[in-house]
Amino acid sequence: MDHHSLSIALCGSGGAGVMTAGQMLLDAAATAGAYGLMSKALGPQIRGGEAAALLRLASRPVDSPDDVFDVLLAVDWNNIERFAAELPLQRHSLLIADPAAGVIPPAILKAEPRVVEVPLGALATACGGRVNMVALGLLATLAGLPVEAVEAVIGIELADKGEAAVASSRAAVLAGATAAATIEGIERLPLPATINEGARRWALSGNEASGLGALRAGVRFVAAYPITPATEILEWLAPRLPRVGGSLVQAEDELASINMIIGAAYGGVPSLTATSGPGLALMTEAIGLAVAAEIPLVICNVMRGGPSTGIPTKSEQADLDIALHGLHGDAPHLVTAAAGIADCAFTTQWTVQLAEALQVPGIVLSDQASGQARAIVDALPDPGLRARRQTAEADAEGYMRYVPTADGISPMAIPGTPGGEYTADGLEHAPRGTPSTQAAHHREQLDKRRHKLEQFDYGEDWALCEGDEWADTAVITFGSLTGAAREAVARLNAAGVPVRLLSLRLLAPAQPAAFAAALFGVERALVVEQNHDGQFLRYLRSTCPLPKRTVGHHRPGPVAIRPDEIVKAVMTLIALPQSTLVEEV
Known part of the structure; x- marks a missing residue:
């Protein structure tokens, strides 16, 4: 266990309220002075099906899931086997089960976690509350969060539901907190003795951050068709654009939306649309029109599992090829990638500025792992990047x-x-x-x-260069995997294995000279990406000078690539004979 963080999975059927409880737990952690990250695991159903709130609470900023979950609490076991692979446990993990909720699936018990039975349903019935609120109180107490922080969040989040709902929820939280007092073996998070009120922190998702970056840059027209997992960008912008003199149109389809923003941008208004892989595929001809006519615009593409309809609610980095090469003819354009939740704001803002300055379409890549995840971050300063044409x-x-x-x-x-x-x-x-x-x-x-x-001149923002600048080993990645790679590199450096990290924010046009300078002295490199065919490694080989001993580590979603997996891949690379040239591991 990372003693600075606690990883929690809260699972149940759709409608059981696990997402609500998870969000409240994240907000309570922020209220208590902690940081945190919450991602979602959902099935493709409109209602029902499986659902899990996946949290990592910490005493320091975190931007990646940990290797395993320290605690798994299931409100019920319905359909949980569908995403058991996304819930890695090990022998130290605590599994909290209601004996009345049925038999624990064998896939969950495979890692031999420590099982503790808690009558969640009976506790909820006794206090007149809901099971998810009992779970909230129990998990908050295990994490070391004060009950007052949870109660404060309940008072805010449930205020519109009336005093009775607030009172019953607080009673359920107290019942869960009492039950947690008897559970041992989980080390509480170290929390600050006092909270610096002047140090503002925000709770936001990657999609909300993308919307913020667009507004800051000067986007004043948005047209889009809702699509998972990009819709929250539109939902966040819809009430805010009119406040700054802009407008948002929900188009009848992706073809209409891209043509609407071409028209608005031609008319002089910085414009944007948001979509995912299937929508981007439909837009490619019109993007080519914008290239030929030199009309600036921005497309936020929040990647999901593909091809075709694929896995709408799961994350993958498989739209890279279409973003880079999907336009017919010689059609140069911008492709950028946001290096995590908070960076969605900067990268979107920067891309709007670049698109307007260069009079060219720009595609911003994020993915479900960033777009729909939520984090507690330090307040994001405005870098001052503005759309100027x-x-x-x-x-x-x-x-x-x-x-x-x-x-x-x-x-x-x-x-x-x-x-x-x-x-x-x-x-x-x-x-x-x-x-x-x-x-x-x-x-x-x-x-x-x-x-x-x-x-x-793209300046220094084309990539993030971190870690040991004298290391002869590098991890190269892009997008949401930056957080996991950053943590892996930090672990390796702390263990005396010098490694540097290079995460590309500007993917196209390629920057071979800057790339070579960033990897000066590197003899071996690991290219990490979340797709089946190694699209990123293939692109780098065609555009940039890679070290001879460059290895690709890639696999498709939806199971996230976690820090320990990258650590092991780096150690395998270092152990390879000097004469070995490996394509993949």
Whole structure:
């Protein structure tokens, strides 16, 4: 067990209230001065089915699940075998079971956890409360959270349900806390003696952070069609955009939404849509139009298991290929990846700024593991990145929208600008915008569109470089796996194994020179990703100078890649003979 954190799985059928209890537990931890992370494991059903709130509470910031769960509490055992692989336990783990809830599935007992029976249902009946609130009180007490912190959260969260609901829930929490007092073997979290009220902390999901980044950057129009697991971006933005003079439209489908934001962006309004893999597949032709017409826009793609409908409620990093290469023709565009929940805000904000400055579409990749997970984080400062577009002046003599320039970026006339009329469509064009099939014009415009992306200075934000800067071993990753990789690298360095971490935030255009500089002196590298075919490793091999001894560690979701798995893969890599060139482990 990590003595600075406690990992808890709260499971039950859909509708049993485990997500509500898990959210309250996370909020109570924040109230008590702790940090935390909560992800969701859900089935594909609209109602019912399996559900689990997966939490890691800590005395320090955490951005990755731990290797195993210290505590698993099941409100009931219905359908839990469907995601038993997502609930790793070991012999030190505590399994809390209600003897009246049925037989514990063998898959859960395989790791031989310590089983403690607690009559959750009977305790709830006795106090007139709900089982999930009994579970909340029990788990909060095991974690070392004061009952007052839980009661404060209940008072806020259930205020609109009336005094009776608040009173019965508090009674159930106390019943659970009393039951927890008899359970031994779980070390309570170290909490601060006093809470610094000036040190603000936020509770937010990756999808909410993406919405925040979009607003901060200046996005004022959003059109999208709801899709799991990206819908929360739209839900968060819908009431907030009007407050800053913007608007959100729920389109009839993904095709409509991408074309709506193309129109809004052409009209001069920074615009965004949010989707997942199936929606991105539908949008690719229109994104190509935006490339050809040099219209800036941003697509937040929250990845899930695929292909086709795939596994809508589970996480995977398998949309990388379509984000990078899914457009027909030579169509250079931006692809970025958010390195975790909090980084969804910065990466989205940065991508909006880049898209507007470069007049190009940008795709921001996150995934279900970041988008729908919730974390307690320190308040996110505004980095000040804003959407600023180079626009044409009125009555510019001989205005040519697509004239090649030194940096490849030509002034864009906003509709209605006197003298700024031009044709913007998907046909290849001459510098004025008039359609052209001439080979010289085609080559000129292809060069222009590529040049502006390749020559732009992206600064230091293209990647996160951490760990031992003198290490000859590196872990390379992107997206939500950054947290697990960061923890693995920290463990290895603490054990005297020097390793550095490189997490790419800018995936396209590739940055081979910066990549080589970040890995200077590295002799071996482990490329970690959550998909079946090793898409990231394949892309890096085609664009960047990798160390000769580069190994891919990848597998599909929905079972998360955890820190200890990465530690073991690094140690295996280090133990390989110097002459060995390994493609995969």
